[in-house]
Every structure is written in C-alpha cells, then in structure tokens.
Amino acid sequence: MNQDRTPGTLRRQPVQKRSAERFQRLLDACAELLDEVGYAALTTKEVARRAEVSIGTLYQFFSDQEGLIGALATRNLEAFLERVAVRLERENPQDIPGVVEVAVEEYVAMRRTVPGFGVVDFGAVGRDHTLDPALDNNTAVAGRLRSLTASLSGVRDDAELEIAVRVALECADGVLRLAFRTDPQGDPQLIAECKRVLNSYLNDRIRSLGAGREAH
C-alpha cells in the first residue's frame, strides 16, 4: 500500500515496452534539462513535461528527485564502462599509460557528447554524507575498472590495487571537472595534466607492488 519511500532509489522497474520507453525518455529529458538549467534549477515537473509524461508517472519509477538523478548517473556509468571495455579489448594496451589514455579519452568524449554527463557523470553532487558507506558510486566504478586494469597489464588484483584505482579515480574526476570548468570542450592542457597525474601516481604505486614491467 504505502509506496517505497527509501530516498534515492527506484520504485518500479518498467516491465512492459511502453513504460520502458517512458523511463528512458524521462532520463533523456532530465539530462537535457541539466545541461540547460543546471542542477539546482532542475524541476521534476519540467522533466515530466519535457518527456511528455505526467508527473505521477515520474514518481511511479523514481522514489524522489534524487532517485531520478541517480538512475541517470547509473546509465552514464554503464555506458562509460561499456565503452572502455570495448576499446580495451580492441587495443589491448600492455602498460598503465595505455589504460589511462583510453579511460581518460572515453570520459572526455562522453563529456563532449552525452547530455547531462558534465553535471552528474557517475553520481549526483552532495551525496557524500550518506550514513551507510556500503555503496558509493565512485567505488563501484573503481571496482569495475580494477578488474579491467588487472586483467590487461599483468598486475596482481588485490586490496592494494583496489586502493590505487579508487584514489586514481578521485583524482581523475577532480582534474577533468576542472578541465571542463575552464573550457567547455575540455582544456587540452588540463586533460594532459590529468593523464600525467595518473601516470605519476600509478607508476609509483604499482612499482612498489612489485608488478610493473620495469621492476626497480
């Protein structure tokens, strides 16, 4: 009877085709609006209107506004990981700079082409202080990236690598946001700096794990 009021979650997965399409339309409208008016000025009413769906329908899928944003972030995350996985498989880089190059370039490409990606990428802003540290979007990304990394460069996939990837991800996120804050197309110099940070750190870090190609 009473609806699921757990904040920031989905309420009902669409099962029929019609509602599945509406679900995607809502995410698309949300993404467009985020680009147009920004995070703070986003309204659920306008998202619904833009998706040509009633406000009630929106709330059948998402528990609240945060759930809507979260679902968009999840879709972005899946798309990003898919793109990275495809390119890694195709190009099969053998060292860390190779993997860094692919991951950064795909992120940049998505920032330039995917609506709303710049505002929410893999997680809404201000979702830090959740009391349950169980699930954290960036941690999820790190987990998936870690297995991709480990399998491709011969590095041992252990707790140390987990930390290195999480740390690298936070850095990349911050520097790339800066790059796009400075220049809507992404400041090339700062994008290069992002790769540099990751390579400096990971090289340093992985070597100390005794698994790099050039042991000290």
Added chain:
Amino acid sequence: MNQDRTPGTLRRQPVQKRSAERFQRLLDACAELLDEVGYAALTTKEVARRAEVSIGTLYQFFSDQEGLIGALATRNLEAFLERVAVRLERENPQDIPGVVEVAVEEYVAMRRTVPGFGVVDFGAVGRDHTLDPALDNNTAVAGRLRSLTASLSGVRDDAELEIAVRVALECADGVLRLAFRTDPQGDPQLIAECKRVLNSYLNDRIRSLGAGREAH
C-alpha cells in the same frame, strides 16, 4: 530599492557590532546543521531559528541560500589559509613533501574539528557550470597556496606552477573526501595515499620545470 538579487552573494556587510555577531551566529548555525542533516535537508528557516534570528534578518545578509553557504565556504577558506601560513612560517619546510605534509594535515585537522567543514570545505557542491569562469573557489585557494609554495621552496612562480597547484588541489580534494567518506575520522591509509599522489605528481611536474633541489 529592489534588493541585490545576484545569486550566491552577500547583500549587506554588517557594520555595527550587534549585526556582526548575528552574521557569525548564522554561519555557525548553518555549519552545525550541515553536519546534522546534510546539505540537501538544510533549510534557511531552521538556520535562522538556530541562530535565534528572524528569517528576514538572514536575508538581509545573504542574497539566497547559496550566498549563505558561500559565505561559510569563504570563512572556511580564510581559516585554512591562515593556519597553513602560520605553520609554514613556523616550520619553514624546504621541499615539496614538507609543504604537502603541512597542507594535508591542516585540512585533516579542520575536517575533524570545524563543524560543517566536511560538507562545504571551500565551496558548495554543484557550483560547476556557472557561465562565468571568472571566479572559482578552488582556483582562489590555488592562487593563495601557490604564492606560499613558491616563496618557500625556491620554485619559480609562473603559469606552470599555477597549473600544477590547481591540479594538485583538485586531486587532494577528491582523495581527502574519499578518506572521510570511508572513515569519519579520515582513513589513515587514504590520507597517506593523498600525500603520495601529491608528491609523485609535483615531484614529476616541478622537476620538469628545472627548479627542484635534485635536478636530474
């Protein structure tokens, strides 16, 4: 006499003692509430109530909620820079790891003791996509840190250093947020990783500027 409705700004600086105290009380109440209920659930009514001030008074000082948060961020920023400047002067470190140590430790100390610091540190969340990239809080921090860094380690204070410091700051911000997301007291391992990232990158970066103490 329409009021200043420029978003995110101050409206009137307090000039008399009474209002100056109220101004600080409002920031204190805001900081406390941010810790208690989080950014999303913050209400201006409750901030005013907590500060024992009418809602009207709050809006005499701040153009809107964002202005309130911004003023708190500015106060945090000034306190941080003051603390770092004092410690740098006292300890006078001669190399990059020395400066990194001081800056990171002071940030950690403030996260542990200053109410609300964990939520807004130097800038509210979600303030990226402002159309005028003129002023950006992290850039301001970077500018001030840069002069401190340059004067103390004999590095040339030029555009390259500017970039290095801005990049380093974004990384530190991200990794330290992660450290405190994982552990309310700040995960020691991640704090150590933060220093490591900064040292790896800055060492790499500064050496290439031909100014480190150990030229290659």
Added chain:
DNA sequence: CCCAAAATGTGAGCCTGACTCATGTTAGTT
C-alpha cells in the same frame, strides 16, 4: 473473442520551504 487482473497512467491538490516587504526597533550623532 471476452474478461478479470495486473500493470500503467493521470493531474488536481496538499505541503513545505525559499524568499519578500511593510512596518517596527535600536544605535549613532548632534
């Protein structure tokens, strides 16, 4: 084909919170 059940869709309206403004009060100055 027909129908009940399940899934889905609707939007007027409730509620809460950001922000205003007409009016009253206090501090500083002469």
Added chain:
DNA sequence: AACTAACATGAGTCAGGCTCACATTTTGGG
C-alpha cells in the same frame, strides 16, 4: 531630544516536490 541610518521582524506570497484516488491499457487465460 530629535533625527537618521542601520537593523530587525514574521505573516504572507509563490513555486516546486510529491501523493493518491481514480482512469486507462495490456496481458494471459478460458
């Protein structure tokens, strides 16, 4: 005291998040 500028107030306006009682569509037997 008397005047002015700074300061303080909170009931009221407005907008946006979200609900719920009800309507419509799809599905899967029979």
